[in-house]
Amino acid sequence: MKQIKLGFAPTRRSIFSAPDAIKYRGLTADRLRELGIDFVDIDDINEEGLLYDENDRLKIVEKFRKEKIDGLFLPHCNFGTEYLCARLAQDLNVPVLLWGPLDERPEPDGVRLRDTQCGLFATGKVLRRYGVPFTYLTNCRLNDPVFERGLRDFMAVCSVVRTFRHIRILQIGPRPYDFFTTMCNEGELLEKFHVELSPIPLPELTKEMKKAIEENTEVAETISYIKENMTVKLNDQELQNVAALKVAMKHLIVKYGCQAGAIQCWNALQDELGIMPCAANSLLNEEGIPVVCETDIHGAITALMVEAAALDGTRSFFADWTIRHPDIPNGELLQHCGPWPISVAKEKPTITYPLAFDFPGAITAEAKHGDITLARFDGDNGEYSLLLGNAKGVEGPTCMGTYLWIEVENIKRLEAKVVEGPYIHHCVGIHKDVVPVLYEACKYIGVKPDLYDPIEEKVKAYLRGE
DSSP states (O other): OOOOEEEEOOBOOTTSOHHHHHHHHHHHHHHHHHTTOEEEOOTTTSTTOOBOOHHHHHHHHHHHHHHTOSEEEEEBSSSOOHHHHHHHHHHHOSOEEEEOBOOOOOOTTSOOSOOHHHHHHHHHHHHHHTTOOOEEOOSBOTTSHHHHHHHHHHHHHHHHHHHHTTOEEEEESOOOTTOGGGOOOHHHHHHHHOOEEEEEOHHHHHHHHHHHHHHOHHHHHHHHHHHHHSEEOSOHHHHHHHHHHHHHHHHHHHHTTOSEEEEOOSSHHHHHHSSOSHHHHHHHHHTTOOEESTTOHHHHHHHHHHHHHHOSOOOEEEEEEEEEOSSOTTEEEEEESSOSOGGGBSSOOEEEOOSSOSSSOEEEEEBOOEEEEEEEEEEETTEEEEEEEEEEEEOOOOOSSEEEEEEOSOHHHHHHHHHHSSOOSEEEEESSOOHHHHHHHHHHHTOEEEESSSOHHHHHHHHHTO
16 A cells, blocks of 8 residues: 655744754654654755744645645644644645644743643644644654554545545446446536546446457466465356456556446346356455445445555455344344455355356355444435444354354444435445544545444544543
8 A cells, every 4th residue: 555645844933942842853753753654854944844934834835745745744842833834734735633742841940841732722723714624633742652543543544535535436337227226426426526437338348358368367367366265166267257357357447547446247247248247356356456336436435445544455345234133133244245355254265156146256255253344435415424333243144145244233223324324235344443534534525424323422532542
């Protein structure tokens, strides 16, 4: 995953100790290097490497834009110059992290060298006046665990925002006729969020598949990978088609500059190829290129956001909410025909026939248990939100396809959220708690966070460093 790059703009105010501000600028930079944080400093802007002058601020804007920073870090090394911080943040339009080192005990004569906390209060007010959203990392010491945690969470927020602002999805075919649920407003997504679609017809996909089979190298490599990592219950022709479909989709995603795909997985495709695309989707999902079913554009957006929040290569899985658990009151079955990445499975996947279709090419495997995040980006009538919450994997009856039985705090509450909307029966899961990161990222992208459990105060407490 591409490294997140922070713009490091430590700030001071003239009436407090400049030497102490310079000292903490250096200590903070050293701590960032120790943590392996990629950052761009302003040491070449002035001798102090600090933000306190308007002319310097203009040079900083130019430098940070040239370096293409993903987030702005504003350490208040003493009180700080709040209006310059706000101007800089407004001009750069990236996520902003506001923080300052905890103040020391006053000097014996009563002098205070920094008044950092007071400066943070001032900058928070001015950022709000400028209409600039920001993330606050609690006033703490550089070696406090909450400092590292807050920085890494902020970088994950930057990853979500960067991803969301540059989404282009390959739409392979229109949605299946029967799926009114997966219709989306392409113009509105572009106008509101700059999300682009690259629609192609199915014949363009099959043409690319034929080309891949003729060239053979990538198809042969994919077949070898499948045989090594899955149990195959397909004949040679069907297996070749699965591999060629995977190669073709990847070529087209690259050709059109996309980060994800959404495919009309039934039923015209089966008439052309004689296979389901689930296993091919799974292979791309394992490579970090989300491909979702039933041309669910909002599902693809969700998958990109969730994986960006993880920031460590953890793969997501695209699922149906299906049925209640027969034995666990708050249990539910997450299932789909077989598009989940191999790394999600707790057993060796099998390529076979799916639950509801008479064509091969789907995967069967139970997913790993453990704690997961569930999410769904969706909208009705011009208003968009992100459904968010936690669940845990549990034991349950054996199923077909890729599946995971989960338990949530209150299934009736969650069920009502999905039915009453703006959501549908699709969601994205990931084996990591990224709820706080996604919740915080929503403030930067104009999407309302919608928690399906009453945990908002808990999430806010986490983000405050409690």
